[in-house]
Amino acid sequence: MSRAGKITRRVFLGAAGAAAAGLAVGYYVYRRPFPNPLEAQAGEGEAVFNPFVKIPTEGPITVIVPRAEMGQGVTTTLAALIAEELDVRLDQVTVEHGPAASAYANIGMLEEGVPFPRFDDSTIAEMMRGGMGVVGRFLAMQATGGSSSTTDGFTRMRQAGALAREALKAQAARRWQVDAASLTTAEGFVTNPATGETVAYGELALDAARVDLTADPILRDPAEWKLLGRPQPRLDMEAKVTGAPIFGVDVDLPDMVFATIRMNPHFGGTIRTLDDAGSLAMPGVEKLVIIETHLGNGFGVIARSTWHAMRAADAVQVEWERPDRAVDDDAIWAGLEAAVAGRGSNFRDDGDVETVFADAPRERMVEAEYRVPFLAHAAMEPMNATARFRDGELDVWAPNQSPTLTRMACAREAGISQENCRVHTTSLGGAFGRRLEVDYAVYATRLAMETNGRPVKVTWTREEDMTHDMYRPAAMGRFRARLGEDGMPQALDMKIASPSIIASLLPRLYPRLPVPGSDTAIVDGSFNQPYSIANYRVSGVVADNPGVPVGFWRAVGNSFNGFFHEAFMDEIATAGGIDPVELRLSLMADHPAAVGVVEKVADMAEWSASLPANRAKGFAFATSFGSWVAEIVEISETEGRIRLEKVWIAADVGRALDPSIIEAQLMSGALFGLSAAMFEEVNFADGRAVQTNFHDYDPLRIHQSPDVEVAILQNAPKMGGVGEIGTPPAAPALANAIFALTGKRIRQLPLAREVDFA
Amino acid sequence: MRLTVNGNPIEIDAEAEMPLLWALRDLAGIKGPKFGCGIAACGACTVLVAGQPVRSCVLPLGQVEGDVTTIEGIGRPGALHAVQEAWIVEQVAQCGYCQAGQIMSAVALLDEIPNPSDADIDRTMGGNLCRCATYPKIRAAIKRAAASTGA
Amino acid sequence: MRRLFAIALFLMPGPAFAQDEPGLIEWEGLYRVFSHPRCANCHTEDDHPRWSGAHYGEARIHPFNVRRGPDGFGNPGMTCRTCHQETNSPVLHGPPGSPDWHLAPQEMVWFEKSSGEICAQIKDPARNGGKTLDEVAVHLRDDALVAWGWEPGPGREPAPGSAEETYEALKRWAELGAPCPQG
Known part of the structure; x- marks a missing residue:
């Protein structure tokens, strides 16, 4: 069994952020290390160097990538961070997700959960970020979200690789009686250049893992990188093109039974009556289990196959209770209208907006109201989890974005302590924020309590998935601008109303925790854009939520604020008679990264070139998750139908760890945003979601998909996120293109309400 | 049965x-x-x-x-189908969940139209949803596979 | 539309157009069948089948870029049979099914066509598959895909009447001189 050395501990703590020191929290507690979760499970002949690196005496090295692989390539990039410093090729490592553990907490994500623009480097902003890091450590939430995996892992994963490498060198030096500094490492071997002697890592591993290093390892200069900064073949690609059973739905365990659930689609409603006689008589059906939790009420059917369970669930005669509160589109929009007319909290208030508007002449005013609908995540893999409850111990296999939350919620459901609950994270067939929730794992746990120790795989129908989502909230904005004589905005005032995500989410996770009053997500993407406008106010209002569960959806608040801010900015440009790109360059002149991407994308798309009469381009910019992105969409119109021809994206991510994966993420993010902008909408009627499957919630398909060209810039001083940043500018760039082509200013999504797409 | x-x-x-x-x-x-x-x-x-x-x-x-x-x-590690090979070269998959279905549709398309146009690809692949929207890469991979088998 | 209408008038035998004429009353019943979404949605002029009905809203183009293909049976890699099996899916919103699921030939257009236009097409051997009216009637009675229109699966409104009733009505209409309405 290995021990983590002194330096190992200190280095891993250091990664959490030193700014914590000044805050009124127990410094010692903060510095105390989390236990290494691998030590308990190290196999024979396997050396555990730290929570991220295991080296066996023979065979491939294991690196732990404790983030969900949901398509964003995190397995490959985080493994490359370790491999770069460990001096191994990527094909010499195998990647494991590892267990749920505080050692894998995502500090970067929580650091971003503070109400300051990312580019604000003021002391207070830094203090707050550091403070959230401390909170993150106390909550110790292991999660994948907020486009934070690479920023969070950037130092920590390289340190993990470097520490293991230095320990291996130290052990080799001891063996050869030479100075460790004289040795070199490459491709899994330590070499003594003086003698030509080499030794494989595996041969040194068991002893090396016990080495206490006496100095901090020095991380490589990026100029020396062999893997990072270059496109790497994805480690998960072959499995994914051969149909390998890597997803949650593919979990297969001895003696496993299959199940599905039906939950009351009327949010918060219970079961009024239920008759399962016909279902239980059907072949292959084993059991019906009533599910009553604070997350939802319904039942599960356990059977010999998923299909037998689904067919029997269809046959159950159930009458759902309908809560009194009206959940329908009218009530929701009435709530949003009331909220946007009410008083907001200012998240940005530069200059003196009220005074500037007080004497604004009508012809210098631009005013508009914008709306976006609720959206489903509709990940390709429907919600599912497999659970086994045996001898007081619970194992949960789940495609999830937060193993520690999953463990907490499932242990609570089973009435056991968290030490007796193990979460096994599979590959995720899409997530987009939906799998930060715990409902599917809790329901599987509930069913596993009823199977006498047999594992049960619980797969939702698409209909259950779509009608029990935690939806991207609808939002509404009222905006006004005052233009100067030169057409430039002197004042911009934005008020945005939306149901609070955090107020909906927190009771799902922590039923007894008080709900916060404000929510930065409502204005995220509008209050923190790098425009210099003398009088600039962005306020947010939490709208009454009649009971629709809302949650994180790719780019969260930025997903709609990108549309609000940038479509309205296009209106300002039009009203002022200024080219939209010129307007941005002028207003963002203080931010070179912003200027850089705007100029780059304009250049790529030949923005100023003239187009045939049936074609037009639209532009939008958004900074989110620490990165800077400008997009141009070109459309054409034939026989009244609009086709998306091409999208150009220029993104400054500060540091591009893997250009190929980043390009894919930008493409995906933009098309995901366009899909929502064009087609997607969840309506509510009669207390439940109207849309149920892909026949009436039909996202973007290949024949509607434009070509995408991406340029990645690395001028920004800080490394930003990648997975969500393509989404915010996509909708406004398209809406602005439609305006340029048709003169129709569409202020409500989805755009297919107003135009036909080819 | x-x-x-x-x-x-x-x-x-x-x-x-x-x-x-x-x-x-x-x-x-x-x-x-x-x-x-x-x-x-x-x-x-x-x-x-x-x-x-x-x-x-x-x-x-x-x-x-x-x-x-x-x-x-159709293929397995070490003996991949030309379509799977093309998928790897183009690094198509992201979450990967839809890709087995995408690949099977592409195989069916190429069996009958060895050198498909963009419109042919659209007419076959419109039935295969990808929420990661890997569509541009799917298109490129189908063309790559067509070129590799047609050679 | 106008041009087709003119052709329809030209083809129309018999002198009478009065709405109370027995033949026209029979035709009216047939028209309700042919123009019903279960029938008309796959008798389209263009490349696209249509969807409509209680769960699908007003008629819209079949999503997923489903196209007619060279023979009405879809395209390589996505034929009608890729999704539409021999029987209806028992799942709500699942694909309806019948042996040989396909689009009617392009000349047999019913979707968004007027009563007179559909009537003229039914009688025109050049556009009805070279059939006499007796043969049309038998086709309506015996063809499996036609029969699907009256058993369209969960959540879909069936066409009015039944195959047998439609057969009988067409025979009666033919015996009454197969008159077509204006328009």
Whole structure:
């Protein structure tokens, strides 16, 4: 069994952020290390160097990538961070997700959960970020979200690789009686250049893992990188093109039974009556289990196959209770209208907006109201989890974005302590924020309590998935601008109303925790854009939520604020008679990264070139998750139908760890945003979601998909996120293109309400 | 019920109305075809039956007429199908959940149209949803596979 | 539209157009069948089948870029049979099914066509598959895909009447001189 050395501990703590020191929290507690979760499970002949690196005496090295692989390539990039410093090729490592553990907490994500623009480097902003890091450590939430995996892992994963490498060198030096500094490492071997002697890592591993290093390892200069900064073949690609059973739905365990659930689609409603006689008589059906939790009420059917369970669930005669509160589109929009007319909290208030508007002449005013609908995540893999409850111990296999939350919620459901609950994270067939929730794992746990120790795989129908989502909230904005004589905005005032995500989410996770009053997500993407406008106010209002569960959806608040801010900015440009790109360059002149991407994308798309009469381009910019992105969409119109021809994206991510994966993420993010902008909408009627499957919630398909060209810039001083940043500018760039082509200013999504797409 | 899947005879003990998808996944342990919607609206479950593409989530076992080929039957690590090779070169997959279905549709397309146009690709692949929206790379990979097999 | 209408008038035998004429009353019943979404949605002029009905809203183009293909049976890699099996999916919103699921030939257009236009097409051997009216009637009675229109699966409104009733009505209409309405 290995021990983590002194330096190992200190280095891993250091990664959490030193700014914590000044805050009124127990410094010692903060510095105390989390236990290494691998030590308990190290196999024979396997050396555990730290929570991220295991080296066996023979065979491939294991690196732990404790983030969900949901398509964003995190397995490959985080493994490359370790491999770069460990001096191994990527094909010499195998990647494991590892267990749920505080050692894998995502500090970067929580650091971003503070109400300051990312580019604000003021002391207070830094203090707050550091403070959230401390909170993150106390909550110790292991999660994948907020486009934070690479920023969070950037130092920590390289340190993990470097520490293991230095320990291996130290052990080799001891063996050869030479100075460790004289040795070199490459491709899994330590070499003594003086003698030509080499030794494989595996041969040194068991002893090396016990080495206490006496100095901090020095991380490589990026100029020396062999893997990072270059496109790497994805480690998960072959499995994914051969149909390998890597997803949650593919979990297969001895003696496993299959199940599905039906939950009351009327949010918060219970079961009024239920008759399962016909279902239980059907072949292959084993059991019906009533599910009553604070997350939802319904039942599960356990059977010999998923299909037998689904067919029997269809046959159950159930009458759902309908809560009194009206959940329908009218009530929701009435709530949003009331909220946007009410008083907001200012998240940005530069200059003196009220005074500037007080004497604004009508012809210098631009005013508009914008709306976006609720959206489903509709990940390709429907919600599912497999659970086994045996001898007081619970194992949960789940495609999830937060193993520690999953463990907490499932242990609570089973009435056991968290030490007796193990979460096994599979590959995720899409997530987009939906799998930060715990409902599917809790329901599987509930069913596993009823199977006498047999594992049960619980797969939702698409209909259950779509009608029990935690939806991207609808939002509404009222905006006004005052233009100067030169057409430039002197004042911009934005008020945005939306149901609070955090107020909906927190009771799902922590039923007894008080709900916060404000929510930065409502204005995220509008209050923190790098425009210099003398009088600039962005306020947010939490709208009454009649009971629709809302949650994180790719780019969260930025997903709609990108549309609000940038479509309205296009209106300002039009009203002022200024080219939209010129307007941005002028207003963002203080931010070179912003200027850089705007100029780059304009250049790529030949923005100023003239187009045939049936074609037009639209532009939008958004900074989110620490990165800077400008997009141009070109459309054409034939026989009244609009086709998306091409999208150009220029993104400054500060540091591009893997250009190929980043390009894919930008493409995906933009098309995901366009899909929502064009087609997607969840309506509510009669207390439940109207849309149920892909026949009436039909996202973007290949024949509607434009070509995408991406340029990645690395001028920004800080490394930003990648997975969500393509989404915010996509909708406004398209809406602005439609305006340029048709003169129709569409202020409500989805755009297919107003135009036909080819 | 007797099926031939990827060249192997398999015996399935199930009702004739059970969809092929679930018989493959839950009874025969063949997990390549994926469940996405259950109504033939996403294409994740696509397999070939007698060489023709079928959404296995809506094909009752009793109506399976011919040999079944799943993603596992077209190639495997070390001996990949040209379409799978092209998918790797273009680094198509992100979450990967839909890709087995995408690849099976592409195989069916290329079997009949070895050198498909963009419109041909659109007419075949419109039935296969990808929420990661890997569409530009899917298109490139199909063309790459066409070029590699046509050579 | 106008041009087709003119052709329809030209083809129309018999002198009478009065709405109370027995033949026209019979036709009215047939028109309700042919123009019903279960029938008309796959008798389209263009490349696209249509969807409509209680769960699908007003008629819209079949999504997923489903196209007619060279023979009405779809395209390589996505034929009608890729999704539409021999029987209806029992799942709500699942694909309806019948042996030989396909689009009617392009000349047999019913979707968004007027009563007179559909009537003229039914009688025109050049556009009805070279059939006499007796043969049309038998086709309506015996064809499996036509029969699907009266058993369209869960959540879909069936066409009015039944195959047998439609057969009988067409025979009566033919015996009454197969008159077509204006428009």
